[in-house]
Amino acid sequence: MATRRANIRDVAKASGVSLTTVSLVLNKQDHRISEGTRQRVLAAMESLQYTPSRLARGLPNRRANTLAVLVPALQHAFADVYFGQIISGIYEVAADRGYRILLEVARPSYVKRKEYLTLLDDCSVDGILFLGATDEHTWLADFHASNRPLVVVNNTFEQWELNSVVCDYAEAGRIAANHLYELGHRRIGHIAGPADVVATSRELSETFLQRLRERGVWVDDRLVVDGQFQVETGRLAADELLARDPELTAIFAANDKMALGAYQAVRAIGKRPGEDVSIVGCDDIPPAALADPALTTIRMNFLRVGETACAKLLDHIESRNGKEGALAERVGVELVERDSCVPLASAASR
Amino acid sequence: MATRRANIRDVAKASGVSLTTVSLVLNKQDHRISEGTRQRVLAAMESLQYTPSRLARGLPNRRANTLAVLVPALQHAFADVYFGQIISGIYEVAADRGYRILLEVARPSYVKRKEYLTLLDDCSVDGILFLGATDEHTWLADFHASNRPLVVVNNTFEQWELNSVVCDYAEAGRIAANHLYELGHRRIGHIAGPADVVATSRELSETFLQRLRERGVWVDDRLVVDGQFQVETGRLAADELLARDPELTAIFAANDKMALGAYQAVRAIGKRPGEDVSIVGCDDIPPAALADPALTTIRMNFLRVGETACAKLLDHIESRNGKEGALAERVGVELVERDSCVPLASAASR
DNA sequence: TCCCTTTGGTAAAACATTTTACCGGTGCGA
DNA sequence: TCGCACCGGTAAAATGTTTTACCAAAGGGA
Numbered sequence: 001m002a003t004r005r006a007n008i009r010d011v012a013k014a015s016g017v018s019l020t021t022v023s024l025v026l027n028k029q030d031h032r033i034s035e036g037t038r039q040r041v042l043a044a045m046e047s048l049q050y051t052p053s054r055l056a057r058g059l060p061n062r063r064a065n066t067l068a069v070l071v072p073a074l075q076h077a078f079a080d081v082y083f084g085q086i087i088s089g090i091y092e093v094a095a096d097r098g099y100r101i102l103l104e105v106a107r108p109s110y111v112k113r114k115e116y117l118t119l120l121d122d123c124s125v126d127g128i129l130f131l132g133a134t135d136e137h138t139w140l141a142d143f144h145a146s147n148r149p150l151v152v153v154n155n156t157f158e159q160w161e162l163n164s165v166v167c168d169y170a171e172a173g174r175i176a177a178n179h180l181y182e183l184g185h186r187r188i189g190h191i192a193g194p195a196d197v198v199a200t201s202r203e204l205s206e207t208f209l210q211r212l213r214e215r216g217v218w219v220d221d222r223l224v225v226d227g228q229f230q231v232e233t234g235r236l237a238a239d240e241l242l243a244r245d246p247e248l249t250a251i252f253a254a255n256d257k258m259a260l261g262a263y264q265a266v267r268a269i270g271k272r273p274g275e276d277v278s279i280v281g282c283d284d285i286p287p288a289a290l291a292d293p294a295l296t297t298i299r300m301n302f303l304r305v306g307e308t309a310c311a312k313l314l315d316h317i318e319s320r321n322g323k324e325g326a327l328a329e330r331v332g333v334e335l336v337e338r339d340s341c342v343p344l345a346s347a348a349s350r
Numbered sequence: 351m352a353t354r355r356a357n358i359r360d361v362a363k364a365s366g367v368s369l370t371t372v373s374l375v376l377n378k379q380d381h382r383i384s385e386g387t388r389q390r391v392l393a394a395m396e397s398l399q400y401t402p403s404r405l406a407r408g409l410p411n412r413r414a415n416t417l418a419v420l421v422p423a424l425q426h427a428f429a430d431v432y433f434g435q436i437i438s439g440i441y442e443v444a445a446d447r448g449y450r451i452l453l454e455v456a457r458p459s460y461v462k463r464k465e466y467l468t469l470l471d472d473c474s475v476d477g478i479l480f481l482g483a484t485d486e487h488t489w490l491a492d493f494h495a496s497n498r499p500l501v502v503v504n505n506t507f508e509q510w511e512l513n514s515v516v517c518d519y520a521e522a523g524r525i526a527a528n529h530l531y532e533l534g535h536r537r538i539g540h541i542a543g544p545a546d547v548v549a550t551s552r553e554l555s556e557t558f559l560q561r562l563r564e565r566g567v568w569v570d571d572r573l574v575v576d577g578q579f580q581v582e583t584g585r586l587a588a589d590e591l592l593a594r595d596p597e598l599t600a601i602f603a604a605n606d607k608m609a610l611g612a613y614q615a616v617r618a619i620g621k622r623p624g625e626d627v628s629i630v631g632c633d634d635i636p637p638a639a640l641a642d643p644a645l646t647t648i649r650m651n652f653l654r655v656g657e658t659a660c661a662k663l664l665d666h667i668e669s670r671n672g673k674e675g676a677l678a679e680r681v682g683v684e685l686v687e688r689d690s691c692v693p694l695a696s697a698a699s700r
Numbered sequence: 701t702c703c704c705t706t707t708g709g710t711a712a713a714a715c716a717t718t719t720t721a722c723c724g725g726t727g728c729g730a
Numbered sequence: 731t732c733g734c735a736c737c738g739g740t741a742a743a744a745t746g747t748t749t750t751a752c753c754a755a756a757g758g759g760a
Contacts, residue, residue, distance in 0.1 A: 005471060007746055018710045023748060032708060054474045055408045056746030059715045064405065066452075076653065078441065079434035088426035091453060100474070102416075103441060103451040121355060123405045123716095124450070231640060260640050267642075287637040290581060290610050292617075303426065357716055368740045373718060382738060406716030409745045473746095702760090710753080716745100723740080730732085 006048035015044035026052060058123060066100040067313065068125040070116060072132045073107045081285045082302060083131055086153055089306020090129055097314055099126070111139050120148060127313045129153055134197040151313040154305055156199045156328050163316065165309040167300040168330045169200045173207030175298055175335050176252045176280050181215050184344030185250035185278060188212065189223040189241035191234055191262060193254040196226070204254055204282070223248070227258045234261025242269055248277060249344055256281035256288045256297055259340075263291065278341040293339035305331050356398040365394035376402060408473060416450040417663065418475040420466060422482045423457045431635045432652060433481055436503055439656020440479055447664055449476070461489050470498060477663045479503055484547040501663040504655055506549045506678050513666065515659040517650040518680045519550045523557030525648055525685050526602045526630050531565050534694030535600035535628060538562065539573040539591035541584055541612060543604040546576070554604055554632070573598070577608045584611025592619055598627060599694055606631035606638045606647055609690075613641065628691040643689035655681050 008026075012019040017037055024033055025041045033041075044050075058064045069087055071077040078084065087101075094101050102125055106116070116139070119125045127149030133140065134155070143150045144160040152164040180188055190208060193201030209219055225240050227233035234253055242248060242265060253259035259281030263273040273279050274293035281288055281297035288295040308331055358376075362369040367387055374383055375391045383391075394400075408414045419437055421427040428434065437451075444451050452475055456466070466489070469475045477499030483490065484505070493500045494510040502514040530538055540558060543551030559569055575590050577583035584603055592598060592615060603609035609631030613623040623629050624643035631638055631647035638645040658681055 009746080019747085020710055020712095020749085021708090024709090027748080034708065037708080051468050051471050053409075053746055054472045055405055055412075055414065056715095057748080058405045059403075059409065059717090059746075060748040062405075062715080069453075076435065076438035078428075078437040079431055079653075081429055081431060081434070084429035084431075084434050085426065087428040087453070091428065091455060095455065095457075101453040103419075103437075103453060105441060105445065107445075118401050121401050123403050231636075263642075286581075287640060290637060291640070292613075292642050303429075359716080369717085370719085370740055370742095371738090374739090377718080384738065387738080403716055406745095407718080409716075409747090410718040412745080703758100704760105705756100705758085707756080708754095711751090713750080714748085718744085720743080721741090724738100726735100726737080728733105728735090730734105 006050045008050075008052065010048055011041065011044045011050050014048060015040045017041060062123050064123055064125055065098060066102050066125050067094055067310070068102045068104050068116075068119055068128045070104045070106055070128055070130045072134075072137070073105050073110075074132065077105065077132065078103070082283065085302035086131055086306040086309075089303040089308075090153075090310040091306075092303075093307045093310040093314070099314065106137075114139070114142065117142060117148075127151070127317045129309055129313060133157075134194070135159075135199070136197050149313060149317050151309045151316075153309045154200065154302075156203075158199070161327060163312060163327055165305055165312060165329045165331065166200055167302075167305055168333050169204040170207045172282055172298045172300070172333045173204045173209075174211045175333065176282070177208050177211035177215070179296075179335060179337075179341065180250045180252065180278065180280060181212065181217065183250075183278065183341055186217055186344075187245060187247055187249050188217065188219055189238075189245065189248050189251045190219065190225070191237040191241070191251060191253040191258050192224055192226050194226060194228055201254055208252060220245075227254070227261075229255050229257060231257045231261040231264075234258025235264045236261075238262035238265030239268070242266070242277075250278040250280070250341070252280045252282075254282055256283045256285045256295060259295055259297070260287065260291055274340040275342060280341060284336055288336075289338065291340075296338045296341045297336050299334050299336045301331055301333070356400045358400075358402065360398055361391065361394045361400050364398060365390045367391060412473050414473055414475055415448060416452050416475050417444055417660070418452045418454050418466075418469055418478045420454045420456055420478055420480045422484075422487070423455050423460075424482065427455065427482065428453070432633065435652035436481055436656040436659075439653040439658075440503075440660040441656075442653075443657045443660040443664070449664065456487075464489070464492065467492060467498075477501070477667045479659055479663060483507075484544070485509075485549070486547050499663060499667050501659045501666075503659045504550065504652075506553075508549070511677060513662060513677055515655055515662060515679045515681065516550055517652075517655060518683050519554040520557045522632055522648045522650070522683045523554045523559075524561045525683065526632070527558050527561035527565070529646075529685060529687075529691065530600045530602065530628065530630060531562065531567065533600075533628065533691055536567055536694075537595060537597055537599050538567065538569055539575075539588075539595065539598050539601045540569065541575055541577050541587040541591070541601060541603040541608050544576060544578055551604055558602060570595075577604070577611075579605050579607060581607045581611040581614075584608025585614045586611075588612035588615030589618070592616070592627075600628040600630070600691070602630045602632075604632055606633045606635045606645060609645055609647065610637065610641055624690040625692060630691060634686055638686075639688065641690075646688045646691045647686050649684050649686045651681055651683070 008019050008022050012022045022041055025038055129151050131153045133152045152162050154166050156164050192205040195201045222244050225237040227237040251262050259279050266273040266277045281295045284297045284299035288297050358369050358372050362372045372391055375388055479501050481503045483502045502512050504516050506514050542555040545551045572594050575587040577587040601612050609629050616623040616627045631645045634647045634649035638647050
């Protein structure tokens with residue numbers, strides 16, 4: 001019990017070689033070790049139940065083999081499916097490549113003390129993945145054009161040169177527009193994301209509206225309302241839209257939560273979502289399929305986004321050759337047709 | 351750029367004291383340092399932009415100031431709101447007490463190599479919080495009656511002596527039974543959790559059925575069906591229940607996901623959940639409030655469970671005096687009445 | 701036979717801290 | 731005046747690796 005854990009020196013002694021040799025065996029590299037000694041060392045490790053100390057290992061070469069997942073200080077961020085899916089993707093890749101994942105929340109005090117830099121200086125972590133970034137996170141400027149290993153997940157920035165991986169929001173906007181147009185809808189409302197602070201929200205809304213315009217549908221500015229990505233704000237936005245144009249036949253919401261909020265608003269004025277008012281969401285979170293009617297939406301492969309972002313970060317870390325390749329990478333999206341959209345004719349015929 | 355990061359020795363030199371003194375100042379403890387030197391050292395740290403290396407710090411006293419959150423290798427575990435809420439709770443407490451959180455997934459190879467022990471031996475982590483435990487995780491025996499710092503979150507075990515924190519499932523079962531009974535329901539079905547492998551599921555179901563019996567309602571064994579906590583299994587279980595007794599007026603599901611699955615089953619036979627068949631869930635996950643009708647459920651404060659579990663683990667770690675106090679702690683639950691339950695009379699009157 | 705290269709391996713420095721034991725000086729009681 | 735406690739601080743050992751530079755022996759070509 002009180003017996004000290006075996007260290008590399010014990011293994012060396014037990015197998016009659018130097019501690020350097022043990023280290024070389026441990027790190028597999030360097031075939032400078034004969035098979036005989038290798039086996040002897042391995043046997044000694046086994047019998048002593050030796051496990052190298054991660055702490056001590058990191059010291060000399062200043063590597064922790066750990067990545068940080070940093071999220072903004074939203075209400076219980078980890079309980080959000082959106083973040084959860086991304087984190088799952090990140091974990092898969094990190095684990096496969098021998099890295100661990102540290103969770104960090106960017107609370108105000110955390111940002112003020114620039115702990116995100118300490119984290120790196122500290123050797124606690126070899127790189128950072130930042131989720132939920134907005135234009136308001138001005139401290140991201142600390143990473144602008146620096147060679148610090150950071151990847152922003154699912155947002156882009158014009159003002160700072162940062163590595164990032166995003167879903168193809170431009171394509172999503174076009175898909176939504178095409179779908180509603182082809183179903184015959186012409187009076188369409190849009191619940192945008194927080195477009196003032198999120199570049200991908202702007203992109204989604206702009207391409208959506210532009211594609212509609214290209215096809216001859218002009219959406220009144222008053223039929224575009226911002227929400228904050230939550231159910232409640234989606235409901236309020238939809239209330240607003242329906243008040244401004246009671247004849248609306250379709251709504252495109254920038255995420256599923258707001259789309260589900262729109263369901264409530266539609267019901268509140270005695271209409272039926274998916275019959276009187278077609279609704280398209282975005283993201284395809286689990287509750288979307290569960291809703292009644294099941295929500296037609298644009299699937300964002302967040303798992304994939306997490307995987308790609310993590311791979312990108314590790315590539316940067318492991319080959320210290322700075323930023324080769326594009327700063328921003330895109331992950332494809334696809335339409336998932338369910339029951340919340342109907343052709344306009346069918347709605348009219350009722 | 352290539353300039354080496356300042357270390358404790360540099361600070362010592364700059365402030366004209368020994369490196370021990372700097373260390374003492376750093377660790378705040380020991381008021382053996384005069385205010386004058388303290389200020390001098392602090393100033394030197396400031397001007398050198400010194401940040402102590404977490405890695406090196408951990409080495410001598412074998413503490414990482416980090417906790418591991420270990421989850422089973424379910425499909426994308428982190429995307430599950432249930433785990434997410436618990437993790438949020440854990441994070442809050444850990445951060446407040448100066449600890450970091452490492453994410454780990456118990457994949458098969460992970461378990462085979464007993465990495466969960468390595469993690470501790472390794473000094474990567476000072477303690478482990480295990481989420482989603484079942485009786486099938488037999489490797490938990492490695493922690494049985496050992497003094498290793500582990501807390502199991504939201505499950506209990508009779509076969510092993512382990513620290514744990516759980517929701518009060520016994521109370522939840524009684525609340526559900528009381529509620530349905532008082533609404534006048536007498537023909538009641540129950541979708542249980544995986545009772546064969548999860549002790550808290552057994553507890554929930556047993557107290558539910560027992561309370562009904564106490565009040566004179568005898569539930570046929572055939573009206574208790576197991577599900578696997580997922581929407582789909584809930585739907586299948588409800589199909590089964592409704593086939594076995596088409597006159598059923600109420601269903602209690604062991605979690606909200608299965609309750610929402612039951613909605614689908616009820617609709618599939620042309621009935622209306624919350625009108626023809628009252629449904630009670632358990633957990634109160636976000637989609638419960640969003641469902642139509644909004645789901646009546648028993649709120650489990652998972653955030654609180656996470657907080658409590660983490661506090662318990664840290665108490666154990668910081669005061670090495672082994673296991674004082676109860677092995678299992680309980681967190682309260684409460685009924686959340688929404689629209690998925692109606693008095694039997696009202697259903698009958700239709 | 702001499703020199704050079706390769707093979708298999710080692711000694712020692714470096715990494716950045718904590719902690720233990722100790723030390724010189726000062727003030728105070730006996 | 732002696733001895734002791736306390737104050738402010740230090741030297742050195744300990745923590746467990748990686749990595750660089752070096753070395754001895756063996757083999758091969760000239």
